[in-house]
Amino acid sequence: MNNNESPFIFGRKATGNSFTDREKETERLLSNFRNRVNTVLISPRRWGKSSLVKKAGDLTNSEIIKVIYIDAFNLRDAGEFYTMMATEVIKGTSNKIETWVEYVKRFFSHLSPRFSFGTDPFTSFELSFEMDSVERNYQEILELPEKIAIDKKIRLVICIDEFQNTANFSESALFHKRLRTAWQNQQMVTYCIYGSKQHMMSALFEKQSMPFYKFGETFHIGKISNLDWVSFITNQFQHTGKSIDNSMAQKIASAVKCHSYYVQQLSHLVWQRTTNKANEDILIAALDDLLSQNAMLYQRDTEMLSETQLNFMKALASGITRGFSSQKNLLKFKLGSSANVSKLRKALVEKELVETQGKDTEFLDPAYELWFVREILKK
Numbered sequence: 001m002n003n004n005e006s007p008f009i010f011g012r013k014a015t016g017n018s019f020t021d022r023e024k025e026t027e028r029l030l031s032n033f034r035n036r037v038n039t040v041l042i043s044p045r046r047w048g049k050s051s052l053v054k055k056a057g058d059l060t061n062s063e064i065i066k067v068i069y070i071d072a073f074n075l076r077d078a079g080e081f082y083t084m085m086a087t088e089v090i091k092g093t094s095n096k097i098e099t100w101v102e103y104v105k106r107f108f109s110h111l112s113p114r115f116s117f118g119t120d121p122f123t124s125f126e127l128s129f130e131m132d133s134v135e136r137n138y139q140e141i142l143e144l145p146e147k148i149a150i151d152k153k154i155r156l157v158i159c160i161d162e163f164q165n166t167a168n169f170s171e172s173a174l175f176h177k178r179l180r181t182a183w184q185n186q187q188m189v190t191y192c193i194y195g196s197k198q199h200m201m202s203a204l205f206e207k208q209s210m211p212f213y214k215f216g217e218t219f220h221i222g223k224i225s226n227l228d229w230v231s232f233i234t235n236q237f238q239h240t241g242k243s244i245d246n247s248m249a250q251k252i253a254s255a256v257k258c259h260s261y262y263v264q265q266l267s268h269l270v271w272q273r274t275t276n277k278a279n280e281d282i283l284i285a286a287l288d289d290l291l292s293q294n295a296m297l298y299q300r301d302t303e304m305l306s307e308t309q310l311n312f313m314k315a316l317a318s319g320i321t322r323g324f325s326s327q328k329n330l331l332k333f334k335l336g337s338s339a340n341v342s343k344l345r346k347a348l349v350e351k352e353l354v355e356t357q358g359k360d361t362e363f364l365d366p367a368y369e370l371w372f373v374r375e376i377l378k379k
């Protein structure tokens with residue numbers, strides 16, 4: 001069978017057959033969801049947080065434990081957050097139009113939202129609130145999940161994606177305090193909070209002075225191993241009537257340092273070019289394609305760097321991962337003083353271009369690194 005549809009998925013959550021590995025992480029989430037342990041999940045961009053939570057959430061979702069997803073990516077302020085929370089909690093706990101309206105009457109005493117129904121009023125609606133009324137009565141919304149759970153004798157797991165985005169809200173510290181205060185008193189609702197921007201998430205959840213300190217179990221998910229990728233890639237080829245050697249599959253995973261999104265994208269580009277069996281030439285062409293698809297972005301990110309930031313990236317790209325502040329490296333790469341090195345690193349972490357693992361600093365995006373070496377370092 002030669003199936004025309006690519007078995008590799010990127011840019012969307014990996015589900016079903018395109019989801020691989022992460023068994024331990026899935027187990028851990030499942031256990032937290034079932035045992036009412038709040039979870040904070042952190043990783044660099046595109047390593048697989050959303051896919052993992054969706055997987056564990058779908059396995060948990062049942063008549064007695066309802067899983068609700070909130071994506072904070074596009075939210076601009078606390079008001080929008082509360083509105084989305086109310087909408088999704090009501091939608092997620094009932095599919096009957098009468099119940100929605102009844103919930104609002106029973107559980108809100110000061111808030112009176114307006115419903116606007118979608119094309120199919122039985123499956124979709126939006127709520128809207130008067131914004132100053134939300135500001136005064138936000139507690140009613142934060143308490144809503146617990147009230148509904150008690151009323152319906154169910155438990156809720158509320159998963160909030162892209163949580164780092166809430167740090168951009170005005171008065172975000174106050175907002176976070178309010179969430180924490182409400183959530184810590186709830187018995188029937190468990191929260192799973194996840195996002196990228198590691199430095200920001202870590203600051204929110206791991207600093208003693210911050211409201212979410214010791215809110216729940218915090219874990220940083222790692223990468224899927226090369227070995228797991230090899231069996232995934234070879235299987236996906238096989239299922240679609242094509243083939244690839246273990247060694248070629250391994251080269252795909254290594255080329256992009258096992259970064260989930262890029263492994264899938266590169267595999268897809270190799271798969272697309274392969275009629276029967278993948279080979280080295282195909283991999284080279286696929287990698288060129290991947291880099292040129294992203295070149296504009298990389299170009300832009302590079303142009304935004306200050307001169308010393310660029311020098312720091314050059315040092316990284318030439319293989320240095322630590323010891324930037326040694327006299328030799330300061331001079332060789334024109335990094336200024338050692339105090340300057342810390343500043344540079346901090347700025348680049350904030351731009352999400354590099355990440356630090358213990359003492360080492362690395363490119364966060366392995367494809368950007370490849371591009372940088374080709375286009376900046378070697379020119």
Ligand SMILES: Nc1ncnc2c1ncn2[C@@H]1O[C@H](COP(=O)(O)OP(=O)(O)OP(=O)(O)O)[C@@H](O)[C@H]1O
Pocket residue numbers: 009010011012013014018019020021022043044045046047048049050051052195196260261262264265
């Ligand atoms: N378990 C997995 N198995 C296979 N591929 C995966 C897995 N997890 C993630 N991927 C791949 O990585 C891509 C990014 O995954 P996902 O969106 O879950 O990551 P994320 O960490 O939530 O990203 P972001 O930081 O952009 O929110 C997916 O589109 C998919 O190609």
Ligand SMILES: [Mg+2]
Pocket residue numbers: 049050051161162
């Ligand atoms: Mg995500």
